[in-house]
Structure formats: C-alpha cells, structure tokens
Amino acid sequence: MFDDAIALLKGFWTTVKYTARPAVTIQYPDVKRKPADKYRGRHRLYKTDEGLERCIGCSLCAAACPSQAIYVRAAENDPNNPVSPGERYAADYEINMIRCIFCGFCEEACPVDAIKLGPEYELADFDRKDFVYTKEMLLDPARNAPKIQYHADVDRSTDFRGVHTTLNGVYRTHHPIGAPDTRPRIDDAGHEPGPAGEEHGPVQAGAKPAGPEEAR
Amino acid sequence: MFDPFNLTVSVVLSLIIIFGLLTTMAYMTWFERRVISRLQARIGPNKTGWEGLLQPLADAVKLFFKEDIRPVMSDRLLYVVAPAISLFAALAAFAVIPVGGIVSIAGNNIALQVADLPVGVVYLLAASSLGVYGLVLGGWGSGSKYSLLGALRAAAQVVSYELILGISIVSVVIVSGSLSLQGIVAAQASSAWYVLLQPVAFVLFMIAGVAETNRAPFDLPEAESELVAGYHTEYSGMRFAMYFIAEYVAMISMSAVAATLFFGGWTFPFLPGGPWWLILKMLFFLFLFVWLRATLPRLRYDQLMRLCWAILLPIGLLNVAITAIIVAAIG
Numbered sequence: 001m002f003d004d005a006i007a008l009l010k011g012f013w014t015t016v017k018y019t020a021r022p023a024v025t026i027q028y029p030d031v032k033r034k035p036a037d038k039y040r041g042r043h044r045l046y047k048t049d050e051g052l053e054r055c056i057g058c059s060l061c062a063a064a065c066p067s068q069a070i071y072v073r074a075a076e077n078d079p080n081n082p083v084s085p086g087e088r089y090a091a092d093y094e095i096n097m098i099r100c101i102f103c104g105f106c107e108e109a110c111p112v113d114a115i116k117l118g119p120e121y122e123l124a125d126f127d128r129k130d131f132v133y134t135k136e137m138l139l140d141p142a143r144n145a146p147k148i149q150y151h152a153d154v155d156r157s158t159d160f161r162g163v164h165t166t167l168n169g170v171y172r173t174h175h176p177i178g179a180p181d182t183r184p185r186i187d188d189a190g191h192e193p194g195p196a197g198e199e200h201g202p203v204q205a206g207a208k209p210a211g212p213e214e215a216r
Numbered sequence: 217m218f219d220p221f222n223l224t225v226s227v228v229l230s231l232i233i234i235f236g237l238l239t240t241m242a243y244m245t246w247f248e249r250r251v252i253s254r255l256q257a258r259i260g261p262n263k264t265g266w267e268g269l270l271q272p273l274a275d276a277v278k279l280f281f282k283e284d285i286r287p288v289m290s291d292r293l294l295y296v297v298a299p300a301i302s303l304f305a306a307l308a309a310f311a312v313i314p315v316g317g318i319v320s321i322a323g324n325n326i327a328l329q330v331a332d333l334p335v336g337v338v339y340l341l342a343a344s345s346l347g348v349y350g351l352v353l354g355g356w357g358s359g360s361k362y363s364l365l366g367a368l369r370a371a372a373q374v375v376s377y378e379l380i381l382g383i384s385i386v387s388v389v390i391v392s393g394s395l396s397l398q399g400i401v402a403a404q405a406s407s408a409w410y411v412l413l414q415p416v417a418f419v420l421f422m423i424a425g426v427a428e429t430n431r432a433p434f435d436l437p438e439a440e441s442e443l444v445a446g447y448h449t450e451y452s453g454m455r456f457a458m459y460f461i462a463e464y465v466a467m468i469s470m471s472a473v474a475a476t477l478f479f480g481g482w483t484f485p486f487l488p489g490g491p492w493w494l495i496l497k498m499l500f501f502l503f504l505f506v507w508l509r510a511t512l513p514r515l516r517y518d519q520l521m522r523l524c525w526a527i528l529l530p531i532g533l534l535n536v537a538i539t540a541i542i543v544a545a546i547g
Contacts, residue, residue, distance in 0.1 A: 008512075015255040015511045025259040 040102045042120035043095055045138040046113065048085060053139065054114035055093060056086030064109035069099035086112070093135035097123055221324070230330050233310055241464040242272035248506045255510035282453035287359055290450065294357025299451065299458035302350025306465035309343035312336035313472045314398045316482045316491045328482075328491065329398060336397040337385055340473060341378070344428055347466060348374040351430075351437060354459070355447035366446025369517065370437035373427060376524040377434075380424035383532035384417040387539040388477050401481035405489075411478040416535045418478045420528055422504070425470040427520075430463060431505055433512035436520060471501035 026033050046054050057074030075091035083089040106115050115138075125131060246261065246268060253260030261268035286295060316328035333339050348371060355367020388410050389395055392403035404410055411418045427434035438446030448459045475481060475497035483489035515523065 011511045012507065015507065018257045019254045021257045023253075023259045024257050025253075027259070 039119050039121070040104045040107075040117035042097075042118050042123060043100075043106070043133070043138055044116055044118045045093065045135060046116065047139070050085075052082060053084045053089055054112050055090045055135075056084050056112055056114070057088040057090040058086075058111065060109040060111060061106035061115055064105040065100075066103060066105060067099045067101050069096045069101075070094070070106055071096075090135060093138060095133045095138065097131040097133055098128065225324075225326055226330060229326075229328070230311070233315070233330060234307055237307060237310060237465050237468060238461065240468055241461055242276065243269075244464050244468065244502060245275065246271050247502065248509075251503065251506045252510045255507065276457070279454055279457040282456075284453040284455060285450070287450050289359030291357040291359065294353045295450075296455075298350050298354030298357055299448075299455045299462070300350075301353065302347055302462035303458045303465070305343055305347035305350060306462040306469060308346070309340055309466070309469040310472065311343075312339050312397050313469070313476055313494075314401055314481055315494060317489055327398075332396060332398050335395045337389060337395045337400070340397070341382055341385070344381070344466070344469070345374065345378050347462065350459070350462065351447045354451070358447070358450040360450050362444045362449045363447050366437045366439075366443045366449065369439075369443075370430065370447055373430070373434065373436060373520060376521065377424045377427035380420055380524060380528045380532055381428055383529070383536055384414075384420035384424060385477065387414050387417040387532075387536050390536070390539050390543050397476050397481070401476060401483060404480045405483040405485075409478060409480045414478070414535075414539070416531065417539075418474075420532050420535070421474060421478065423523075423528060425474060426505065426508060427524075429466045429470050429505075431467060432509035433514050434520065435514060436517060439514060467502065467505055468498065471498040471505070474501050 048054055055072075057072055059072040059074065062068075062070040062072050071092065071094045072090050073092035074088045077083055077087060077089050102117065104117050107117055123131075249271070250260040250262075250268065261271040264271040264274050286292070311330040312333050314327075314329040314332065318325050318327050320326075351370035351374070352367045355363040355365075355370065358364070388400065391410060391413055392400045394400055394403060400410075407413070426432075430437050436446075437443075438448065440446075443449070448456055451459060472494065475494055479497045480493075481497075482491055482494040484493045487493075
C-alpha cells in the first residue's frame with residue numbers, strides 16, 4: 001500500500017518535472033519547421049544548365065502516377081529553337097494537386113530528372129480549379145504560381161492516355177467525353193489536323209499505325 | 217422571518233456568486249488547458265487574446281452558435297431538463313460556502329454567505345448528489361446506448377463515492393461539533409486546520425470529491441475511449457455547454473468545500489481573514505484537479521468499485537470510529 005502511494009507521488013513528480021522542460025510545440029504559423037530533406041511536397045519542374053526544360057514529354061510520370069493526377073501533352077521540338085534537349089517536349093504539363101497523393105512515383109519514373117517533389121507544403125486554396133498546376137507554375141512557382149491562372153487550351157484537349165475515364169473536369173485542358181477533337185495536332189507539326197471525330201490525337205497517334213506496320 | 221433588506225442582500229449575494237462562479241468556470245477552462253499543457257511540455261491556447269485569455273469567450277460564442285441537436289429517440293422533456301438539473305445542482309452547492317466573515321456596510325452587518333444553514337454540511341451533500349440526476353436523466357433521455365452506459369456508470373460511481381464523501385465529512389463534523397460550515401470554519405480558527413487533525417479524512421474527501429465531480433482519473437461516465445462522451449454524447453451547443461459548466465462549477469464548489477472543511481475556509485492563522493484566502497485555497501485545489509488529470513490514467517470500472525467499497529469505505533469507517541473515541545475521551 002505504501003509502495004502504491006510512493007508510486008503515485010512519483011507520478012505527480014514526473015508531471016511537475018515536465019513543466020521545467022521547454023515546450024515541444026512549434027507555433028506553426030509563426031514558426032515554420034524545415035521539412036526533412038526527402039520531404040515530398042509541391043512538385044517542381046527543372047531546367048538544364050543551358051536553360052532548356054529538362055522534360056522531354058515522355059509521359060512516364062503520368063503513366064506511373066497511381067492517382068492519374070498528371071497530364072502531359074508532348075510536342076516536337078523545333079530543332080532551331082528547342083524547348084527541351086530531347087526530340088519532344090511537354091507542350092502541356094499539368095498536375096491536379098487535389099488528386100496527387102505525393103507518393104513521388106513521378107519523380108522515380110522520370111528518366112531525365114525533370115520533376116522532383118520539393119519541400120513546399122502550404123498548398124491550400126479556395127477553388128478547385130486553382131489546384132491544377134500548369135507547367136509554368138511548376139517550372140517557376142515563385143513567379144507563376146498565383147491562385148488564379150488562365151490556360152489557353154481550356155476545352156481543347158484529349159482524354160487522358162486515350163482512355164475514357166471519369167476524370168471529366170479534372171484537367172484544365174480536358175474536353176467533354178465523346179466530343180470530337182478539333183484541336184490542331186501539335187505533335188505532327190506541319191501535317192494536316194486529324195479528321196474530325198478522331199479522338200486522343202497525341203497519345204494514340206504513335207500507337208495507331210503500329211498495328212499495320214508490324215503486320216508488314 | 218421575511219425581511220426585505222435581508223432578501224435583497226441574499227439576492228445580490230447570490231447573483232454575485234453565480235456570476236463569479238460562471239466567470240471562474242470560464243477561466244478555469246483556460247487555466248486547465250494552460251496548466252495541463254505545461255505539465256505535458258506543451259504550450260496550450262495562447263493565440264486568442266493575450267496569452268489566450270479570450271479563449272473562453274471564443275469557446276462560449278462558438279457554443280452559442282452551434283446547432284442544438286435533439287435525437288429522434290430522445291425523451292423530449294428529460295433531454296431538455298437534464299442539463300439544467302446538473303447546472304442547478306452545481307451552482308446550488310455553493311450557497312452554503314462561507315466566503316468571508318461578517319462585514320459592516322452602511323451600519324448593517326452582512327454575512328458573506330448566501331445561507332448560513334445550521335445543517336449546511338447536509339445541504340452540501342444533498343446538492344452534490346442532486347447533480348447525478350442530471351447525468352442519469354440526460355443519459356436516459358438521450359435514447360442512445362453510449363449515453364445510457366455513461367449514465368449507468370455515473371449513477372453507480374456517484375452513489376458509491378457519496379458514501380466516502382459523507383464519511384470523511386462525518387469525522388470533520390465530530391471534531392468540530394458543528395454542522396454549519398461557518399461553525400466548522402470558526403472551530404478551525406480556534407484550533408487548527410482539519411487537514412492536520414484529520415489527514416485521513418482529507419485524503420478520503422479529495423478522492424471522493426474528484427470521483428463525485430467525474431474528473432480524471434474517475435471520469436468513467438464520460439470515458440471517451442469507451443463511451444464516445446458518456447452521458448452527454450448526444451448533446452450539442454449550449455446544452456452540452458451546460459453539462460460542461462456544471463462539471464467545472466462542481467469542481468470549483470468542491471474546491472471551496474475542501475478549503476472550508478480542511479483548510480480553514482476564509483480564515484488564515486495570525487492574519488486577518490477574508491474572501492481572498494478562500495480564493496487562494498480554492499486555486500490550490502483547482503490546480504490539484506488539473507494536476508490529477510495530467511498525471512493519472514483512468515481507472516477501470518472494477519478498480520473504481522473496489523477502491524470505493526473495499527479500501528476507502530473501511531478506512532473511512534475506522535477513521536470515524538477512532539475520531540469519535542478520541543473526541544469522547546477528551547470530552
């Protein structure tokens with residue numbers, strides 16, 4: 001019984017001792033702790049030392065993305081005035097940050113280290129559409145990441161990866177499912193735009209001829 | 217008996233005490249959160265106003281504007297009345313606490329006590345046990361299983377620990393020879409604080425007092441890890457606030473009773489007495505309540521019952537017997 005009483009007093013002494021310790025609380029809005037080096041926050045797109053965009057528009061990040069948050073539309077580089085070091089570059093690069101789960105697979109999938117997840121974590125905003133981050137915002141968030149942006153390709157794009165999903169409205173450049181794609185085909189620069197009603201231009205354009213060619 | 221002047225004095229005094237209690241209760245929440253934070257190496261609410269002093273106000277405003285939800289399965293009358301019973305009982309208990317001695321205002325002698333009942337101690341026990349009706353009826357009236365379980369626990373716990381509370385007070389009454397709280401304070405002023413004469417009774421009283429107010433580590437009626445929130449699970453908004461206020465006011469009242477019965481109330485040895493001593497002593501006990509909550513984990517239900525019936529009750533009875541024998545022997 002006396003042991004119990006002593007144990008009780010020890011407990012009380014323990015809590016009192018803690019008052020002498022500095023509080024572990026970090027007063028968040030006033031004091032911001034530095035995230036870990038490997039913290040996966042807001043994505044960044046990087047440029048080469050020459051100032052070219054590293055992204056070659058291969059869409060591997062989009063393929064790796066488990067929540068289908070990334071949309072890439074590739075375009076051919078103009079050899080005289082290249083945007084990226086490769087043959088193609090990302091004409092559109094969008095990440096829907098509401099879908100993103102910050103797993104970092106895009107970073108792992110990227111063959112040219114174009115995309116990395118940075119330390120920034122204060123991503124709250126008021127409007128759903130403001131969470132679709134464009135290439136400009138991702139390349140230079142300091143300058144191009146305001147809350148409201150305008151994208152020229154609104155309602156003028158293909159479905160993601162040529163698959164009809166229920167992502168209607170998820171992408172800024174998404175056009176209504178089933179609607180004809182009248183968008184000029186940027187990837188086949190110089191060619192005539194595809195026939196009206198042909199969907200999924202850029203992604204399927206490479207895949208379509210594959211069948212007959214293999215047969216030959 | 218009817219005297220307009222005394223009536224006015226009583227009403228004014230009651231209003232002052234009720235207002236004081238409610239204000240103290242509001243700042244008790246702030247005090248508790250800050251102190252418990254320090255005891256756990258945290259900071260606690262410090263943003264709303266200077267050092268978070270406006271936090272109780274913000275909480276009150278929030279609770280006022282919350283939706284008042286009444287479950288379909290609830291008993292309309294009981295559900296509405298129960299929190300009021302709790303609050304009333306908690307506030308009523310303070311009526312017999314002597315806040316100070318007799319002061320002269322404009323030639324009139326006024327006792328700083330709402331009602332100096334000759335059986336103040338009995339009234340105190342009655343008022344504190346009335347509170348359990350609020351818990352039981354609220355739990356029953358909610359029509360929810362968690363509320364009902366919480367109410368069952370509350371009933372069993374409060375009824376059991378009432379006994380310990382009563383027994384510990386009985387030994388105080390034997391020593392002082394008075395059932396009036398003012399008399400007990402006077403008896404302590406002429407001898408010594410009863411915490412010295414009756415240390416066992418004091419420990420029993422504190423344990424029973426904590427259990428009676430359903431505070432940690434005896435907060436089984438509202439054990440959030442088992443019963444969501446116990447008897448007030450279904451309550452929201454101001455009705456919930458009434459239970460909340462009742463709990464804190466009961467805590468304050470219990471502190472005042474402890475200070476009065478065992479620490480000389482509003483008096484202090486060799487120094488002029490006054491309400492400030494009572495307030496100081498109450499602050500000590502309120503800190504004790506918070507300290508307890510920060511330190512001890514909740515008891516299991518069987519532990520709670522064993523502690524009451526198998527440990528505290530025999531000790532209490534023994535204490536009363538010994539006290540009675542000694543008092544009789546001394547004369």
